[in-house]
Amino acid sequence: MQNVCKRRNSASFIQEGSSTMILGLDPLHQNFSETLPTEMSVRIFSELDLRSLCQASLTCKQWNGIIEGSDLLWRSHCLTVLAICRREMDGDRLDGYSWKVTLVRNYRKGCVKRRWLKGRYSNIHSSDKIPPNSMCPLDLETWGEILEAELER
Secondary structure (H helix, E strand, O other), rough: EEEEEEEEEEEEEEEEEEEEEOOOOOOOOOOHHHHHOHHHHHHHHHHOHHHHHHHHOOOHHHHHHHHHHHHHHHHHHHHHHOOOOHHHHHHHHOOOHHHHHHHHHHHHHHHHHHHHHOOOHHHHOOHOOOOOOHOOOOOOHHHHHHHHHHHOO
16 A cells, blocks of 8 residues: 655655655755664764754754763763863762763863863952852862962963
């Protein structure tokens, strides 16, 4: 038995038994994640930076499902923060947190530490002049690294 239907006026689908053939595919209206295996979609999403990945997850339910469901996508971004917050991230992983949760928990800490180490706040002369987004709970060793960097300047 053969069924023909239209979808968004962009493609015709012919279904025979359990297989489906796509005819007349319009690339402007085709969502790649609908036609590619999930592994290929994950590979495409892995090329995105962190901000773009988060924005892509808001595009549609299907993209969100792929992005949220793939720990590997978050792992690569998490490893870039690992160099900054190694102890915290190792602890989170040992506690069983997913790569995404580990990244979310430590990303801000990594940004704050990086800005302090680069000397962004070196010329601040009083505590009331410290920007509100420049402080967060960091361990004693991290604040020691920041203090050493400040003393070297």
